[in-house]
Amino acid sequence: MPALVLLGAQWGDEGKGKATDLLGGSVDYVVRYQGGNNAGHTVVVGDQKYALHLLPSGILSPGCTPVIGNGVVVDPSVLFSELNGLNDRGVDTSKLLISGNAHVITPYNVTVDKVTERFLGKRKIGTTGRGIGPTYADKINRVGIRIQDLYDESILTQKVEAALDGKNQLLTKVFNRRAIEVGQVVEELLSYADRLKPYVADTVLVLNQALEQDKVVLFEGGQGTLLDIDHGTYPFVTSSNPTAGGACTGAGVGPTKISRVIGILKAYTTRVGSGPFPTELFDEDGEALRRIGGERGVTTGRDRRCGWFDAVIARYATRVNGLTDFFLTKLDVLTGWEQIPVCVAYEIDGERVEELPYSQTDFHHAKPVYEYLPGWSEDITKAKSFSDLPKNAQDYVKALEEMSGAPISAIGVGPGRDETIEINSFL
Numbered sequence: 001m002p003a004l005v006l007l008g009a010q011w012g013d014e015g016k017g018k019a020t021d022l023l024g025g026s027v028d029y030v031v032r033y034q035g036g037n038n039a040g041h042t043v044v045v046g047d048q049k050y051a052l053h054l055l056p057s058g059i060l061s062p063g064c065t066p067v068i069g070n071g072v073v074v075d076p077s078v079l080f081s082e083l084n085g086l087n088d089r090g091v092d093t094s095k096l097l098i099s100g101n102a103h104v105i106t107p108y109n110v111t112v113d114k115v116t117e118r119f120l121g122k123r124k125i126g127t128t129g130r131g132i133g134p135t136y137a138d139k140i141n142r143v144g145i146r147i148q149d150l151y152d153e154s155i156l157t158q159k160v161e162a163a164l165d166g167k168n169q170l171l172t173k174v175f176n177r178r179a180i181e182v183g184q185v186v187e188e189l190l191s192y193a194d195r196l197k198p199y200v201a202d203t204v205l206v207l208n209q210a211l212e213q214d215k216v217v218l219f220e221g222g223q224g225t226l227l228d229i230d231h232g233t234y235p236f237v238t239s240s241n242p243t244a245g246g247a248c249t250g251a252g253v254g255p256t257k258i259s260r261v262i263g264i265l266k267a268y269t270t271r272v273g274s275g276p277f278p279t280e281l282f283d284e285d286g287e288a289l290r291r292i293g294g295e296r297g298v299t300t301g302r303d304r305r306c307g308w309f310d311a312v313i314a315r316y317a318t319r320v321n322g323l324t325d326f327f328l329t330k331l332d333v334l335t336g337w338e339q340i341p342v343c344v345a346y347e348i349d350g351e352r353v354e355e356l357p358y359s360q361t362d363f364h365h366a367k368p369v370y371e372y373l374p375g376w377s378e379d380i381t382k383a384k385s386f387s388d389l390p391k392n393a394q395d396y397v398k399a400l401e402e403m404s405g406a407p408i409s410a411i412g413v414g415p416g417r418d419e420t421i422e423i424n425s426f427l
């Protein structure tokens with residue numbers, strides 16, 4: 001059963017878009033299973049660069065059906081502007097399917113996200129401000145609005161009333177903001193219904209039938225393992241499960257159907273927003289990684305925090321996701337360093353720790369223990385096979401593989417679609 005999960009093995013932004021798109025040509029369905037327009041994929045096709053936030057990156061492959069699963073939160077206005085942008089550039093988006101059970105990011109969820117962050121002050125999470133957390137909170141509180149609710153005005157009105165009851169108290173009495181009107185929200189949500197309609201489908205049924213017919217289904221995670229609400233650096237995380245299990249709940253496909261779980265692993269580390277990051281660099285090396293790697297958020301435009309590769313995190317990602325393979329990205333960014341530090345363990349209160357500490361307090365105190373690997377200066381962007389890489393680059397990859405606990409089956413050596421070395425096929 002060719003069901004693959006592709007997910008970020010670090011804090012997101014590992015270059016998943018490129019990996020998904022690379023597979024897109026041979027994949028029948030590309031499914032997003034969690035998150036919303038907080039994600040950001042940059043996909044380069046020819047001389048065209050596409051920035052996608054909500055849509056699965058398979059939308060750029062003509063033979064592929066892109067699916068937004070039930071676990072995703074959808075902001076319809078963002079969806080439409082993303083579709084319009086692609087249509088203007090001649091991309092056919094008519095095959096898109098959206099689960100009727102996916103929750104809608106309403107305007108009040110966006111307001112609550114921004115107001116809450118402001119209220120938290122220096123304790124803020126550094127969210128993308130897109131309403132993601134509050135929408136998932138409404139889902140869990142059972143006051144969420146689902147796509148299917150847009151087709152029953154009476155139910156929609158009741159649900160918006162229920163959701164706003166408490167929120168308006170909070171907005172007016174705690175945050176000193178104006179109350180949000182039910183009628184206005186309902187009107188805005190209803191205005192999306194007609195355009196959404198052709199895309200709405202029972203995606204659970206579609207995907208399971210596809211798997212029965214031996215179609216290739218790729219589940220594409222947004223964000224990354226360390227941003228997972230359960231397995232990440234809580235509370236500095238997103239509000240969903242980017243880890244492999246999220247693909248099952250967020251798309252309605254059983255774990256027995258998943259044949260391969262591929263972790264996208266950047267050859268160094270980045271993170272956006274607040275929270276612990278043991279290998280973070282505050283010197284010219286960090287600045288160089290940011291500049292050479294173009295480490296600026298696709299969604300937020302914020303500079304990403306940059307640091308050396310952290311093998312402790314990679315091992316953790318292998319464990320919590322049951323990774324079968326890694327796709328190592330952005331190896332070319334490391335060209336030019338005489339030696340490259342790699343974090344192999346942490347030192348916590350004077351003790352060497354090999355695995356990710358269970359306690360948040362410990363993780364906040366973790367200091368990286370580095371091993372220094374010899375660098376290379378040759379241009380590697382034209383390398384087509386592993387043996388084309390300079391010896392030191394080969395050794396760097398082999399060392400990462402050994403430390404991380406799963407085989408590296410592909411290596412990204414440049415931003416373009418074809419600048420990838422495939423070692424083992426994913427299919």
Ligand code: IMP
Pocket residue numbers: 011012013038039040125126127128129130131132133222223224227236237238239271272273274
């Ligand atoms: P939220 O997902 O907007 O609630 O933000 C929660 C945390 O996840 C913040 O630290 C964000 O910067 C981070 N985050 C959300 N989406 C992404 C992503 O696609 N890449 C990297 N970080 C992300």
